[in-house]
Amino acid sequence: MPEPQCARPRSVAVEAVAVAAAATPDGGAAPGHGAAPEPGAAPQRRSAGSDGGAPTGKPRGLWSDAWHDLLRNPVFVVSALVIVFLVVISVWPSLIASRNPLSCDLALAQEGSRPGHPFGFNGQGCDVYTRTVHGARTSVVVGVLASLGVALTGSVLGALAGFHGGAWDAVLSRITDVFFAIPVVLGGLVLLSLVAGTTVWPVIGFMVLLGWPQISRIARGSVITVKQNDYVQAARALGASPARIMLRHILPNAVAPVIVVATIALGTFIALEATLSYLGVGLRPPAVSWGIDISDASPYIRNSPHMLLWPAGALAVTVLAFIMLGDAVRDALDPKLR
Template sequence: MHDIVIKIIESRRPSLEVLKRLKKHRLAMIGAAIILALVFSAVLAPFIAPNDPIEQNLPYRLLTPNTEYPLGTDNLGRCVLSRLIHGASVSLQIGIMVVGITAIIGVSLGLIAGYQGGLIDEMIMRSVDILLAFPGIILALVIAGILGPSLYNVMLALAVVGWTSYARVVRGSVLSVKEKEFVEGARALGVSDLRIMFRHVLPNVMAPVIVMATLGMAHVILAAAALSFLGLGAQPPAPEWGSMLNAGRAFMRTAPHLTVFPGLAIMVTVLAFNFLGDGLRDALDPRLREKVLER
């Protein structure tokens, strides 16, 4: 009897319940599977890529897919599949780095703004407003352009633009959470403001952040590919999906596989993250839908 009660109680655990609801979400599970495969191939790229992604092999340029080069070769005779596999690791790294940095900065600033209020709140939220007044990708373009083309500058540019939405959403949630009685309870225990913010309030505002971070991965990967396509990101000969697209552009008519496959890779990855993000949002809290869409 006791065991049954415990089991019933445990099944009501919020994290488990979310997982259960997520498992029922078919698109989210497809997304998760694709992401898992991507992570797998990114980590094991040196072992599973059939050829060297950078080594040029000029006699074999612009080959259509065949047994040795499953997705053909590019204009310098490099294996497209190998470059795509190695490119996955580049894209995922950019995504994780940028989302990680923007989420940490945005969540912290949003927490501080919401909890402290007053002048600090005004200062943080007005800078958010200013940054949001520019179209994100153009601002990132300008920043990356000024700093010079490199993968790190692209990450930096995307981070500068990206933290604002986290700050906004978190601040909004904090405003309602900080009025709750348990915050007063924590103060009555002698907990300091900083500890209340990060230990007591933060866990209560994480649900929308998790969703935003997942959807943010898709956004960042796409934006990084776009900047690389424009020549500001990864520099040759590094295998990056956006720059592969750009390089293949000149051969679109004679060798469409140079643009089709990197394009597909980007599309599938972005879709996978979006599916998972949508599923997470529905699983975490159906009411979140409006909140995340408002940003």
């Protein structure tokens, strides 16, 4: 007959399999505030007390940690500078190009570079430099708004599906499948040919319509992963309401993948706008867009390559900058790549 066993420090696991101490939920990411106050707000502190203390020297949150990583990443610095420049010239194009992109002189059509007109003239005799600078606005507006729209729509729908599960999730998943089956360019040709107008809104609307399912899937998966964490269970056990659990506990932990994908998608939306404009269903003249200029210039590529190369080059650099930025953000937010 066994004696009473009271030696407490000798904890005896009855369980066949010892419960593995779960790994850090974020794979060791040093987590932090959503709207992170910069590290100064969380003063550095040496370990206090006998059985505790900060395990890391510099306490930082996930976001401020990611920010520090980004600043040390040359890819981020270069792409961010390019993007800042693009944003500035799309807000104030007259800073570096004071002419009117729509005032053209047919007599100068297809002329090459000359003083005051470094990029030459296009088929209508418009200044290519001015048009290239002014075209940045369209690209940046379309890219940023489409990304925002996609990120908001996709993450709200995806997060609700992941959070509630069940029928809502099943229905949403099938709807995303339907949208995935629509080829983007073909869909654009069909849908955008139905709308008239020269504004960017139909193009943005179309991109949001076809783009949200991708983000919605990612948000759904991310929310499902986070939802299974013990701290969500703990929040429920402490009586937090579903809205509070979603907004305070799940969202800040689930948002990183959405940000990464939306940033990378921004570059592809800019390229898509150019593609659609090239095909004649995106923006239409008199709107100024790199896609339109590339389209107009393509018949003359042998005689006057400058008409095509400048807007195409600007497009390539812009798309590259956004995609590189997205990559850098992903590297910074994904602790496994550290």
